[in-house]
Amino acid sequence: MAGFSDRARAIKPTGIRRMFDLAGDDAIQFGLGEPDFQPPPVAIEAFHRAMLDGRNKYTSTGGLPELRRKIAESWSHLEEGLDESSVCMTMSGTNALLDIFLAIVNPGDEVLIPEPYFPLYPPDVVICGGNAVTYPCRFEKEFVPKIEDLESLVTERTVAVLYNFPSNPTGATVTPSQRDLLVAFAKRHDLWIVTDEVYDKIVYDEPHVSFLGAGYDKVIMLNSFSKTFAMTGWRIGYVLSPNKEAMEQVTKMQYYVTACSNDAMQYAVLEAMERAHWYPDHMRIEFQARRDLITRRLNGMDGVTCHTPKGAFYVFPRFEMPGLNSEQLAFEMLNEGVLCSPGSAFGSAGEGHLRFAYTISESEIDRGMDRVEAVTKRLRGLSQDS
Ligand SMILES: Cc1ncc(COP(=O)(O)O)c(C=O)c1O
Numbered sequence: 001m002a003g004f005s006d007r008a009r010a011i012k013p014t015g016i017r018r019m020f021d022l023a024g025d026d027a028i029q030f031g032l033g034e035p036d037f038q039p040p041p042v043a044i045e046a047f048h049r050a051m052l053d054g055r056n057k058y059t060s061t062g063g064l065p066e067l068r069r070k071i072a073e074s075w076s077h078l079e080e081g082l083d084e085s086s087v088c089m090t091m092s093g094t095n096a097l098l099d100i101f102l103a104i105v106n107p108g109d110e111v112l113i114p115e116p117y118f119p120l121y122p123p124d125v126v127i128c129g130g131n132a133v134t135y136p137c138r139f140e141k142e143f144v145p146k147i148e149d150l151e152s153l154v155t156e157r158t159v160a161v162l163y164n165f166p167s168n169p170t171g172a173t174v175t176p177s178q179r180d181l182l183v184a185f186a187k188r189h190d191l192w193i194v195t196d197e198v199y200d201k202i203v204y205d206e207p208h209v210s211f212l213g214a215g216y217d218k219v220i221m222l223n224s225f226s227k228t229f230a231m232t233g234w235r236i237g238y239v240l241s242p243n244k245e246a247m248e249q250v251t252k253m254q255y256y257v258t259a260c261s262n263d264a265m266q267y268a269v270l271e272a273m274e275r276a277h278w279y280p281d282h283m284r285i286e287f288q289a290r291r292d293l294i295t296r297r298l299n300g301m302d303g304v305t306c307h308t309p310k311g312a313f314y315v316f317p318r319f320e321m322p323g324l325n326s327e328q329l330a331f332e333m334l335n336e337g338v339l340c341s342p343g344s345a346f347g348s349a350g351e352g353h354l355r356f357a358y359t360i361s362e363s364e365i366d367r368g369m370d371r372v373e374a375v376t377k378r379l380r381g382l383s384q385d386s
Contacts, residue, residue, distance in 0.1 A: 029360060031357065042275045067267075069084045089237075109158075112150060112153055200228075201281075222238075338372055
């Protein structure tokens with residue numbers, strides 16, 4: 001009988017998109033995680049040129065060798081021995097994540113996933129027949145996981161642990177010593193480390209701490225040009241691993257998922273890496289000023305506590321609003337013309353929080369924060385009166 005798969009029925013639509021679909025055109029947009037910049041002009045020109053030059057065909061599954069070599073080279077200060085066979089181009093980080101799980105997860109296998117999480121992680125494990133087991137990243141610990149929590153969740157079915165620093169939605173990063181403990185945990189249990197480093201170029205205060213080059217070869221990284229060069233709509237990313245066998249399996253999966261990445265676009269990304277390598281830094285400087293502003297505004301509100309994020313472009317403040325869950329609170333914000341995401345869209349550990357993407361101008365942030373402050377005052381006034 002014609003029906004739908006258990007997996008399709010089990011997976012729910014994301015709570016981020018739901019708010020987005022309900023928002024009016026005049027809402028102040030703290031909702032979606034995409035830079036409000038355009039890709040570097042040299043990349044747009046190179047994309048155009050490549051299409052005119054006939055780069056409109058399938059490429060090899062792994063992608064353009066010059067680009068893969070360039071990407072391998074960009075990580076070679078951390079990891080020796082990387083070359084073009086260490087990289088597989090994909091059509092986004094989203095595509096890369098699925099390729100990786102398809103390559104390493106068997107039905108019934110368990111993958112340790114951080115919570116709060118980027119909403120794709122658990123469904124992607126489920127699509128591959130596995131079970132997503134979440135480990136807590138607590139507000140009190142600045143969203144860095146505790147090794148005891150991870151240890152308590154390992155079973156004989158655990159095959160991988162996913163780390164995401166800088167994190168969406170929390171903006172957390174790790175120090176080198178915290179990273180070393182997380183690597184040692186994976187080594188102890190012979191687990192794959194799947195490391196999502198799509199925000200590696202958007203870090204403040206301290207340099208990015210990667211899971212590459214930490215002395216473990218069962219590391220598979222997914223990355224993307226969505227955030228690095230403000231190319232969210234272009235859909236281009238990659239998988240990189242020092243582990244040759246992993247790359248063979250991942251690349252094979254990529255063939256069956258999309259065959260290859262986009263031909264002309266790979267030339268555009270190569271051009272961006274060669275001639276606009278300053279670009280992510282230019283965005284980061286702007287994001288840092290916004291981060292400082294939004295964190296200061298939120299911490300100035302009664303009943304709101306916000307860590308200063310160390311990377312990405314999200315804040316994940318805690319709201320003390322008795323009697324209201326995060327979805328109801330996000331609706332209250334939406335009624336006042338502020339679009340943000342309820343913390344529960346990132347797993348139940350996100351309850352009590354809202355996520356604000358600071359991908360709008362400082363004046364818009366200020367205007368939005370005035371509204372957020374008015375809502376919190378009204379709601380706290382109400383709950384104190386009742
Ligand atoms: C943590 C994280 N990983 C992966 C992605 C996927 O990025 P894309 O599919 O645009 O490359 C995103 C996008 O928001 C993200 O926040």
